[in-house]
Amino acid sequence: MNDRTEFKELSVAYDRAMRGPLRAVFGPVTLLGGAPSDLHLERLLGDARSVLEVGCGQGYLLEKALRQLKPARLVGVDLSEVMLAIARRRLRRRGETKWISVMQGEATSLPLRDTQFDAVLSMGMMEHLDDGLLLNFMREARRVLKPGGHLVAWTFSERHPIVVVYRGPAVITRRLPAYGRRMVGRSADELCRLAIESGFRDSGKAKLGRFFPFYSAVIATRE
Numbered sequence: 001m002n003d004r005t006e007f008k009e010l011s012v013a014y015d016r017a018m019r020g021p022l023r024a025v026f027g028p029v030t031l032l033g034g035a036p037s038d039l040h041l042e043r044l045l046g047d048a049r050s051v052l053e054v055g056c057g058q059g060y061l062l063e064k065a066l067r068q069l070k071p072a073r074l075v076g077v078d079l080s081e082v083m084l085a086i087a088r089r090r091l092r093r094r095g096e097t098k099w100i101s102v103m104q105g106e107a108t109s110l111p112l113r114d115t116q117f118d119a120v121l122s123m124g125m126m127e128h129l130d131d132g133l134l135l136n137f138m139r140e141a142r143r144v145l146k147p148g149g150h151l152v153a154w155t156f157s158e159r160h161p162i163v164v165v166y167r168g169p170a171v172i173t174r175r176l177p178a179y180g181r182r183m184v185g186r187s188a189d190e191l192c193r194l195a196i197e198s199g200f201r202d203s204g205k206a207k208l209g210r211f212f213p214f215y216s217a218v219i220a221t222r223e
C-alpha cells in the first residue's frame with residue numbers, strides 16, 4: 001500500500017470516528033492528555049506572531065495557543081474533513097475565526113508557502129507516521145518556518161497505553177480500528193535525533209505537562 005492510500009484510509013477512519021460515539025472521547029482526551037491545563041506555550045514561544053498546527057483535529061490546541069500566545073495568525077492543517085468541519089463550527093461559535101483558520105492538508109506535503117511561521121506545533125499526530133514519513137513531516141515543518149522559528153511537537157511515548165495495546169498479539173490488534181495501524185511510540189531522544197536529521201539547527205527534549213510520561217516532546221529550531 002502506498003502512502004497516499006494509507007493517508008486516505010487514515011482520514012476516512014478519523015472521519016468515521018468523528019461521526020460516531022468516539023467523538024465524545026476526543027475532546028476530553030485532548031484536554032487531559034495532549035493539551036493539559038499546565039501546558040504553557042508562552043514559556044516556549046512567547047513572541048511567536050504566526051503559528052501553524054499540523055494535525056489540528058477539532059482545534060483545541062489552536063484555541064490554547066490563541067489564549068496563551070495571542071499571535072496575529074493561527075493556521076491549522078488536518079487530513080480529516082469531518083474533524084475540520086467540527087473545528088470550524090467550534091471556532092465560529094466562539095468568535096475565533098478572525099485569528100484562526102483551518103485547511104485540509106497532509107503533514108508530509110503541507111499546502112503552504114515557505115518561511116511563513118514563527119512556530120509549528122503538532123500534538124497527537126506523529127504517532128501515525130513511520131520514521132521516513134516523520135522525517136518528511138519535519139522537513140516540511142522546517143520549510144514553512146521562518147529562520148529562527150521553532151517546531152514544538154509531541155507524540156505518544158513507547159509507554160503510552162494505546163501504543164502498548166497496539167503492540168499486542170496480532171489476533172487482537174487486527175481487530176482494532178484501522179487508524180491504529182501506524183501507532184508508533186517514540187522517546188524524546190528519538191524525536192531530537194530525527195529533528196536534527198531533518199535539518200533543524202538544534203533540538204532539545206521538553207517537559208510540557210503532568211501527563212508527559214505518556215508523551216515525548218521535542219523543541220527544534222530552524223537555522
Ligand SMILES: C[S@@+](CC[C@H](N)C(=O)[O-])C[C@H]1O[C@@H](n2cnc3c(N)ncnc32)[C@H](O)[C@@H]1O
Pocket residue numbers: 007010011014026030034054055056057058059060061077078079080083105106107108122123124125128
Ligand atoms: C488524535 S487526533 C489529535 C487531534 C488534535 N491535535 C488534538 O489533540 O485534539 C490526530 C489528528 O491528526 C490528523 N492526522 C493524522 N495524520 C495526519 C497527516 N499525515 N497529516 C495531517 N493530519 C493528520 C488526524 O486526521 C487527526 O485529526
